[in-house]
Amino acid sequence: xxxxxxxxxxxxxxxxxxxxxxxxxxxxxxxxxxxxxxxxxxxxxxxxxxxxxxxxxxxxxxxxxxxxxxxxxxxxxxxxxxxxxxxxxxxxxxxxxxxxxxxxxxxxxxxxxxx
Amino acid sequence: xxxxxxxxxxxxxxxxxxxxxxxxxxxxxxxxxxxxxxxxxxxxxxxxxxxxxxxxxxxxxxxxxxxxxxxxxxxxxxxxxxxxxxxxxxxxxxxxxxxxxxxxxxxxxxxxxxxxx
Numbered sequence: 562x563x564x565x566x567x568x569x570x571x572x573x574x575x576x577x578x579x580x581x582x583x584x585x586x587x588x589x590x591x592x593x594x595x596x597x598x599x600x601x602x603x604x605x606x607x608x609x610x611x612x613x614x615x616x617x618x619x620x621x622x623x624x625x626x627x628x629x630x631x632x633x634x635x636x637x638x639x640x641x642x643x644x645x646x647x648x649x650x651x652x653x654x655x656x657x658x659x660x661x662x663x664x665x666x667x668x669x670x671x672x673x674x675x676x
Numbered sequence: 677x678x679x680x681x682x683x684x685x686x687x688x689x690x691x692x693x694x695x696x697x698x699x700x701x702x703x704x705x706x707x708x709x710x711x712x713x714x715x716x717x718x719x720x721x722x723x724x725x726x727x728x729x730x731x732x733x734x735x736x737x738x739x740x741x742x743x744x745x746x747x748x749x750x751x752x753x754x755x756x757x758x759x760x761x762x763x764x765x766x767x768x769x770x771x772x773x774x775x776x777x778x779x780x781x782x783x784x785x786x787x788x789x790x791x792x793x
Contacts, residue, residue, distance in 0.1 A: 563721055594780065604767075604783040617780070652722065661771040661779040662710045662729040667722040 563587065565668035567653050568635075572673045574643045582671040583635040586655030592616075593630050594665060595638050598650040610636065611659050643675045678703050682768045682784035689758050690792050697753040697787045699742075699768035709770035711744050711751040712781065717764045725753075725766070763791045 566585040574580045586593050595607040608618035610630040618628070625644075630636040640647055650672050654665040682699040689695050703709050713725040713735075726735035731746035740755045751768060768784040 563723060565721075592779070596781070602785045604781070606780040606782075609780060654722075656779075659779055661773040662727065663779070664724045664727070665781060667714075669721045 563666040563668065565653055565655050565666055567651075567668035567671050569671060570669065572671055573676065574673065575676050576644060577642050578675075579639060579641060580643045580647070580673055580675070581637060581639040582651055582673070583637050584653030584655075584668060585635045586630075586653070587657075587666055590655035590657050590666070592656040592659050592663075593636050594654040594656070595628060596652045596654065598652060598670070600649070604652075607638070616659070640673075643673075645675050648673055648675045678705055678709070678770060678782045680768050680770060680782055680784035682766075683787045684785065686788040686790060688790045688792060691760055692757050695753075695755045695758045695762075695789065697766055697768075697789070699751045699753065699784060701749050701751065701768075701770050701782075703749065703770065705772050707772060708746060709772055711742070712769040712771070713740070713742055713751075713753050714767045714769055714783075715764050716767070716786075722767070758789075758791045760791045760793055763789055765789070 564587045568583050591612045594609040597605045608628045609616045628638045650670045652670045654667045656663045656665045679702045683697045710729040712727045715725045716722045726737040728735040728744040734743045742753045765786045767786045769781045
């Protein structure tokens with residue numbers, strides 16, 4: 562079973578409010594991913610890190626979303642000004658290596674509801 | 677961009693019967709993708725079921741099998757005899773070794789499997 566920890570499990574925000582969620586990857590996993598799963602079960606990759614360094618992020622992330630993975634602290638994903646369309650399940654995953662064939666270990670997710 | 681299409685919605689199968697969940701992919705990135713099946717059991721997080729990184733090879737786990745068919749760009753999931761405990765949501769996914777966004781996963785929309793007693 563995955564040991565990726567995500568907090569909080571549920572988050573409710575009003576439009577325009579900040580929303581912040583955290584992720585503790587499995588010990589020894591240097592690679593961290595964030596995905597968004599919307600109500601239509603579509604996954605969208607947001608950003609990934611390797612040892613605190615951003616590998617890739619999508620355009621959407623660059624505008625309202627910010628993320629970091631500081632050394633010795635939880636990773637975080639923050640939405641600066643929440644919109645209704647941001648309501649989704651946010652999944653954090655970690656991996657022991659950066660190779661594309663490596664298994665990703667997922668946390669339970671943070672379910673964000675924007676009212 | 678890349679995309680994954682799998683059997684949509686819910687599939688209901690009687691216990692001990694066979695199962696197939698179709699998965700095809702459209703890959704625009706360079707090279708051949710790595711292919712995965714992930715599963716989400718009720719009340720649990722997403723976890724890897726099986727993976728195949730070489731075209732033509734078969735992966736297997738917990739009685740499930742999937743063969744990487746690069747000609748048909750398919751990776752169908754099969755099981756000869758399902759059990760109630762297999763009831764879950766199954767996701768087909770792909771990733772790459774190099775290129776833009778190489779190691780991120782591109783998922784299908786998921787297939788809900790309900791095994792009836």
